[in-house]
Amino acid sequence: MEIIRSVAAMRAWRRQAGKLAFVPTMGNLHEGHLALVEAAHQHADKVVVSIFVNRLQFGQGEDFDAYPRTFESDCAKLEAAGVDALFFPTEQELYPRVKQDFNVEPPHIQDELCGAFRPGHFRGVATVVSKLFNIVQPDVACFGKKDFQQLHVIKAMVDDLNIPVEVIPVDTGRAADGLALSSRNGYLTAEERAEAPRLYRNLSAMRAALLAGDSDYATLEANASADLQQAGWVVDYVEVRQADTLEVAHAGEKRLVVLAAARLGRTRLIDNVEVSR
């Protein structure tokens, strides 16, 4: 596996790569990332992964500094997964003037759901993904459904700005007890880790109710929030939305997604389930 640190070297490598699939990550890789790599292999001749903890998508007081950096073990995992190249730029390489002057500005969805609690987050995501796409110039790019709103924003951006990249959604990887795999799970104490699957249990219960025909979204949302709060969580949101547009869902909607974000101690966890009925 080639380790590439500069934009110029990445572009040079890309020119000889043939059909190329790309998996952008912030590192600290787990099985969920490796499922993205596996999907990438199915769509292209070569696979490039990037590791870049993108300051632009972290807010004031968020965990940019604490975010786990595990370069050596990440490399070993990517090597074993048959990745052809790792793009590992410095901040100086991606943000040479420190400040990013031009930003890709998403529409109102950037201020809803996670965006309501993380101002500027999706602008930072859209902008860095645009930059990475322009540098790597992949044919396809794989993103996990665990970050469902992020996936939605990137798909919509690619479509709206005519970006010549095919976006491949990949199912959320889960621990045996249902907890969605996430780098931030590493922040949990043993006690919190035991409690954490409650988030997915609530989403699964909501999915069952929706499949059974319940369309009283507000009550379902309130019940899940109450269950989490009683167990000591601080709930940012639990919401039923339209799966394809992420707009607010109306009763009788056929393709739904239930999204939630809640904090357990100092750790903010997100998860979602899709429902087709």
Add this chain to the structure above:
Amino acid sequence: MEIIRSVAAMRAWRRQAGKLAFVPTMGNLHEGHLALVEAAHQHADKVVVSIFVNRLQFGQGEDFDAYPRTFESDCAKLEAAGVDALFFPTEQELYPRVKQDFNVEPPHIQDELCGAFRPGHFRGVATVVSKLFNIVQPDVACFGKKDFQQLHVIKAMVDDLNIPVEVIPVDTGRAADGLALSSRNGYLTAEERAEAPRLYRNLSAMRAALLAGDSDYATLEANASADLQQAGWVVDYVEVRQADTLEVAHAGEKRLVVLAAARLGRTRLIDNVEVSR
């Protein structure tokens, strides 16, 4: 010359084009555009020109509807200039949802100079050029220096968002009396057309003074504005700026540009001169 109307057909054509130069235009082509085409031929195997009057970069009350559409004569000129393909999309093709949801947001320079008089203009330019670059995927793209602030915004955007396109600036084409070539010159009455070269005469006089060592920018600006106003112009701005950054120029600055925008009757004209001293 191939005439291409859809994004999909443009992408298919691009794949077999080799090294490709791109000249985005709004049509109503004149010698200034043909100089861009000539520069394009010097940088690539094939040349593609686009004609698209981009609603996004026109403000309320501006001349979007009146903007001259001269498709047949434009085609003849491009054919004669050896252009390989013309990309001529409908609004529906570039803005299928009517509203553009994701925008490329330029930094503060978008609110200065022409931007102060045309709110949203440079956002619209940056966004449509991003879209066109993503569709055409050229190796190089040629832009005229007549729209100096636009050229600056596009160069800065390409650099800041790592867009894999080389931007080639091309000198302003001028009539024998000095008037910068522009589609909007067609709006001028015979009397206004005779008066119009005053704009370039004032800029040339400022250049001479700057080259002679004058660094009292404010007085030079005020004198030029006064001369135009006395001749019946409404002056939007006359400003000395740093040529490379478009930031406000300080005394002693070596690479300058003098930019002006002023209205003669219903027609808004812009022009600029560079000064290296």
